[in-house]
Amino acid sequence: MIKLKTENLTKRFLGLVAVNKVSFSMEEGEILGIIGPNGAGKTTFINLISGIIMPSEGLIEYKGTDITYMPAHERARRGIARTYQLIHPLENLTLIENVMVGSIFAKGHGLREARTKAEALCHELGLTGLDRDTSRLSIFEIKKMEIARALANEPEVLFLDEVMAGLNSDETKDLIAMVQRIALERHLAVGVIEHVMGVIRELTHRVIVLEAGELIAEGKYEEVSKNPRVVEAYLGGGTV
Amino acid sequence: MNRTASRIFALLFGVLAVTLPFFAGDYPLQVARNIMMYMALAITWDMLLRSGQISFGIAGLFGIGAYAAILSVVRAGMPAWFSILFAAIFAGGVAFVIGFLILRLRAMYFSIVTLALGEIFRIIIHNLHDFTGGPEGVVIQKGVVFGGKANSLYWLVLAGLAVAVAASTWFEKSKIHFALTAIRNNEVSAKSSGIDIFRWLLLAFVVTSAIQGLLGGIFVQSYGFATPDAVFSADFTLLPLAMALLGGVYSTTGPIFGAVLLGLVSEWLKLKIPYGHLVVYGIIIVVVILFMPQGLRQLVRRTPHGADGRSA
Missing domain, CATH: 3.40.50.300 (P-loop containing nucleotide triphosphate hydrolases)
Structure with a gap:
């Protein structure tokens, strides 16, 4: 389709x-x-x-x-969700809050529900230490956070x-598997x-x-x- | 300021604000009223700043509210308490209309336009002599709230401050916090997460302007008169700004803290060297900007370590 x-x-x-x-x-x-x-x-x-x-x-x-x-x-x-070539973290929000944004505004969820959903997404992508400032995240974590933020929109595309830019080969391998799994489970067009x-x-x-x-x-x-x-x-x- | 310290501070401040009229004399009460008025304005300035928009138009909307209140009493015979409400509605309405025009602007362009708008409002009122009384202003002959009783007026200003604090807390605790912070950090990201940027900026601009108008209404009802030079005074823009910068931006407690500190220092300086307090304001703005190499822009784009609005 x-x-x-x-x-x-x-x-x-x-x-x-x-x-x-x-x-x-x-x-x-x-x-x-x-x-x-x-x-x-x-x-x-x-x-x-x-x-x-x-x-x-x-x-x-x-x-x-x-x-x-x-x-x-x-x-x-x-x-329709996307990530950016140049990373765009919302630096005055924490990791979990960054992910919540999509859920709150694209889907209209309340703060509590958005948090629950964001926690699940972070868990799925292997993100931990969810209350950290974005300045304390590694590049890999920021990339995953941006994917999580896009997924919080509950997109179809x-x-x-x-x-993958700026990641080492292990991280790239991880992320490839992750994207494949995400696309398959959610029937996404990526x-x-x-x-x-x-x-x-x-x-x-x-x-x-x-x-x-x-x-x-x-x-x-x-x-x-x-x-x-x-x-x-x-x-x-x-x-x- | 960490969370616990700021809570204790807020509690102490609240208790002091409510108990003050029961033991303080007329002079301290008058000083407190003054400080609370500027404090409320500082909070509203900060609320809009959280979206990244730096307004220099506080005095303009304050003055609009002041004239809306006094003219509705003098020309239309509105009850005094209702005229204060009307001031808020009128200033909010004006902000709604001009918001459509100016909220496309960003950074210094927005700031300059808000500064100009304040001046335009002042000139209009200055020149509509027959309706507004021109440069001589308007005096309320009768119907001042509470008959001008100092204690009652204190409660009125405190109520105005409570409105500002409540609105600011609402901004901090609700999805508005996420919308404004996302817009301030990165508008493109914000859009991609489904944030209708214009709508949230308009909300923040209208709410803060309405409160500034409300405070203008309270101000004229407290003193019973308005002149363009008194209610559109640059003080109403610059002092709240200095207070918020000093206390720490992107929070409710920051402007409160800054207002208390700066208000008391300036009152003391007024007694020691008349007009010396203005020099202090200037120095504070200079020092704050000096220690933030990128100036106001740095404030907007990132929060300095240890002064994080979220945890304050």
């Missing part, structure tokens, strides 16, 4: 076309890799879908509803923007931006490739990684 799709989605910043007529769709239970060289428009694409910026043209449809110009907070309430190809190969069912704002290929990682156009665009020649 298609959860989310875009048609000819376009974003222009003055003269620059950051996202150019991208059409794609995501199914329930699918983990989709979004890859492409730096500046290809991957994050802009997610920003458009989550409503952080508004498109210049095109259509975004979520569960059959046109959400193209819907405000970001409304999309969050309807079930989740985007992870370079969530979009993953990642630069490490090993992560994309292990984690995703399908990938789309952006270059200079255009979607140039899509399919299974194994196919796409052999596509000459992708190889050239993404790596400037050579092998993946």
Whole structure:
């Protein structure tokens, strides 16, 4: 079942076309890799879908509803959640309070219920010391906290923007397993931006490739990684 | 301040505030009224600051409330106690309307516009001579609350302070705390967690403005007159700001603590060197800013260690 799709989605910043007529769709239970060289428009694409910026043209449809110009907070309430490439902890709230925010505002839970739900989420992701300030957390813990905060929205579609960046190989392995389990148990559609190809190969069912704002290929990682156009665009020649 | 210390302090302060009229003379009572008035304003300034918005418009909304109260009595014959309520509603209404225009602004742009608005209100009232009495102001001939009795007026100001403390506590203990803190820390994250930023900013702006208007109403009813220069005085913006900065921002107890300290020091200085208290305010603002290298911005973006509003 298609959860989310875009048609000819376009974003222009003055003269620059950051996202150019991208059409794609995501199914329930699918983990989709979004890859492409730096500046290809991957994050802009997610920003458009989550409503952080508004498109210049095109259509975004979520569960059959046109959400193209819907405000970001409304999309969050309807079930589109995301994390950010640059970590965004709410530094004047504790770990548990950070996670509660999504539950309180996206789902409208009361403080007590939000806390119970946030505790369960933190437990699921292996987060402990829940009353710590965010300044006392490791990078790994902050990344997991941001995933927990996104999951507190109880989303149906989740985007992870370079969530593995800055983690060591053990932590990466942990997080891959975690994301797979989360997606499976919640029947989520997950979009993953990642630069490490090993992560994309292990984690995703399908990938789309952006270059200079255009979607140039899509399919299974194994196919796409052999596509000459992708190889050239993404790596400037050579092998993946 | 840790939790226990601030609770003990709050308790002591509360007991003192309630028992003061039973043993203190007229002069200390007058000083206490003054301090409590500024304290309440400091609390409301801090409440909005928790969203990251620095307002310099306290005097503007205070003055609006003051004139709403006095004109509703003098021109429309409203009962005195009701005029104070009307002041709150009117200031809240004004904030609601201008909130739609100015709550898109952030940081210094918001601050400057609030400062300008206060000045615009003052000029309007200054120039609407026939209705507002112009620069000479308005005097209530009869119908001052409690006939101007000092003890009763003390209770009235204390009630105004209680409203501010109650509202501030509500902001701290409810989901409003999460909304405002998230907005202050990171608006993009806040949106992604389903927070309707404009709605929460508007709520905070209207509630704090209504209380500032209420206090303006209490102020004119206590003294029985209003002039533009008296009720739109920059003191009503600067002193609460200095008090909150001194006591510690993002909490209820911080501004209370700062107001007591600064209020008493300035009263003592007023006796020693007239107008010297103004120098002290200036020095406090300078010192506070000096020891926070990024100035006000640092206050907004992060809380210094040990001065965390959440635990105070």
